[in-house]
Amino acid sequence: MNEHAQNATVFLRDEARSAWHDQAVWWVRQKRDRAQHAIPEWEELRSLAQHIKAHTLSRLPDYLEEFERNALANGAHVHWARNGDEHNRIVHGILRRHGVTRLVKSKSMLTEECHLNPYLVERGIEVVDTDLGERIVQFLEQPPSHIVMPAIHLKKEDIGELFHDKLGTPKGLSDPKQLTEAARQHLRAKFLAAQAGLTGVNFAIAETGGFVVCTNEGNADLGVSLPPLHIACMGVEKIVPRAKDLGVFLRLLARSATGQPITTYSAHFHGPRPGGELHIVIVDHGRSKLLARPEFRRSLSCIRCGACLNTCPVYRRSGGHSYGVTVPGPIGSVLAPSVDPEKHSALPFASSLCGSCSDVCPVRIDLHHQLLAWRGDLAAQGLLPQEKTVGAKIGRIVLSHTWLYRLAGSLGRFALRVLPRPLLYNRLNAWGQTRELPVPPARSFRAQWRARNGKS
Amino acid sequence: MDVALFVPCYIDQFYPQVAMATVELLERHGCRVIFPEDQTCCGQPMSNSGFRDDARPLAEKFLRVFGKYDHVVSPSGSCVSMVRNHYEPLIGERANTMRGRVFELCEFLHDVLKAKVKGRFPQKVGLHRSCHGLRELRLGSGSERFVPSHDKVKALLAGIEGLEICEATRPDECCGFGGTFAVDEAAISSRMGQDRIREHEKNEVSLITGTDTSCLMHLEGLLRREKKAIRVLHVAELLAQAEASA
Secondary structure, eight states: OHHHHHHHHHHHHHHHHHHHHHHHHHHHHHHHHHHHHTTTTTTHHHHHHHHHHHHHHHHHHHHHHHHHHHHHHOEEEEESSSSHHHHHHHHHHHHHHTTEEEEEOOOOOOHHTOOOOOOOHHHHEEEEEEEHHHHHHTTTTTTOOSSSSSTSSHHHHHHHHHHHHHOOOTTTOOOHHHHHHHHHHHHHHHHHHHHHEEEEEEEEEEETEEEEEEEEHHHHHHHHHHEEEEEEEEEEGEEOOOGGGGGHHHHHHHHHHSSSSSEEEEEEEOOOOOTHHHEEEEEEETTHHHHTTTTGGGGGGGOOOHHHHHHHHHHHOOOOGGSSSSSSSHHHHHHHHOOTTTTTTTTTGGGGGOHHHHHHOTTOOOOHHHHHHHHHHHTTTTTTHHHHHHHHHHHHHHHHHHHHHHHHHHHHHHHHHHHHHHHHHHHHGGGGGGGOOOOOSOOOHHHHHHHHTTTO | OOOOOOOOHHHHHHHHHHHHHHHHHHHHTTTTEEETTOOOSSSHHHHEEEEEEHHHHHHHHHHHHHTOOOOEEEHHHHHHHHHHHSSHHHGHHHHHHTTTTTEEEEHIIIIISSSOOOOOOOOOOEEEEIIIIIIISOOOOOSSOOOOBBBBBHHHHOOOOOOEEOOOOTTTTOOOOTTHHHHHTTHHHHHHHHHHHHHHHHTTSEEEEEEEEEHHHHHHHHHHHHOOOOOEEEHHHHHHHHHTOO
């Protein structure tokens, strides 16, 4: 069994909890459906977003340079990082030069991808994630299990226990309002003490050199408004050409992510605040590899709304941690193999190819087709398990010869009829662990057809 | 109208009654059914596992066997989608020659024959919308998109007397079959199927119908193991039985 399947099996063992997780995430999908139905031009918006992203990706270097020129003109510093290591070194360098030992961060999946937190902590910097969900998983020393709702795998009772331990809330407290208040008080002190704030970037605008950070908690705004130093980290794919393109993406993002008409805070940054410094770190980290491959290029259009996770029947029933990567779910299973195909070769198979992800995607990424394309790519690279490779060869040989197919069919049906149950149902039969095999008919359709038409 | 019948391999071997019901339906609606006997499998099991080189000869074979027919009809949305949407990476532009000529059964009855099915089937039935039929052939509008609501399968069933179609709370969630997914990820696959069954049970249906025997085989396997009373019936069988009892 591959790693994802193993993790999923463990996740499902607690039947009540896994059913709760499925329903909690499905509830967000339903909220998204309702929000979508308030926008008559929804499908046109999706197409528009798709085309803007396709256009941008077709001229990505030009737009990135345009963004850099304008950001510099706004007074920001711009850094380029080829990969996660370079990104971490750059961020640490900026902090060191400013003598920063206390950093507050708003949510950034990119820095998760680059494993920035442990890198900085090892170098003596206190890093505090200020998004509530992120702070919760940080306390637990867990990675986020969802890209928009990092602690969706935890129940309010779990949080109560954690906060009792970490923040001294009364034992057994599970009221979300009171728990959130405790977190606010705790984070307020961290905000006030911070010497620098780090944010992600949702959209970077080429023509203005500005960028937008979306949060529901206002934690990005507070985190960069108090200390004089703001570091913003973005993947190269975050660019949109014009400020007016934001009108398309901001409408799609919050509705797709949580079913809200708009995120509570959409903060626009154009240069440092008076007396402060703004550093923008632009990171590749495997993205240009995807850009170079036409069949996977569209995955770079992703705006990280998480809708494909919420709709995915596999994600909902296996949890984000089962994927073993920063970005789980359908989009994560498309992105991960480009970074390390061997390590993540099972992820494109963690899907029934039901296609719900492709239909829910606000930028129309053909996610389930990309998962299929990865399967083909991994097979061509010889990275799939031996039994699959052999099985496919046998299948090809048998199914290429009609007589052999008929013979194999007859033998198979005969075996199903006569073999004793323990020979059919055992550890080797993954199907039979929970399911009966079909009842084999005496004659195939083609035999019945011949009889019907008077042939022998 | 001459119609070439494409019978998916597992239907040929394990569910011949589904193919026979398809023949009866097509004949009753004025078609002359031809069954090209050299057919085997569309190649989807290999293609969906990533083995394009092993799927290619089967795509070639499909073209050899069915290439000369104007209307190829099959009681499987998934296999039809394989031919229509996934042959191009295997055989390039030649995939286009087949694309417009291969039809899923309900799609063919609804769009090409514009058939009105009349008959009786006085039962409460749960409709399972198989993913490839729904999202790759667009047999229905689907719950994800904001497009005018339509459903070709439901439209065909609408003329049947006594039939009560019950919608599941999640009207088009995957049953978890997914080909080799059913064994690669057996735990999730099974849970997905059990969740579907639970929703149909709440509606107190006597059977579950759908366009794809593969999904129904998976659900049936779970139902029989758990000794539940609900049966599965392919929509071709349901339509044929309804017409026969008219």
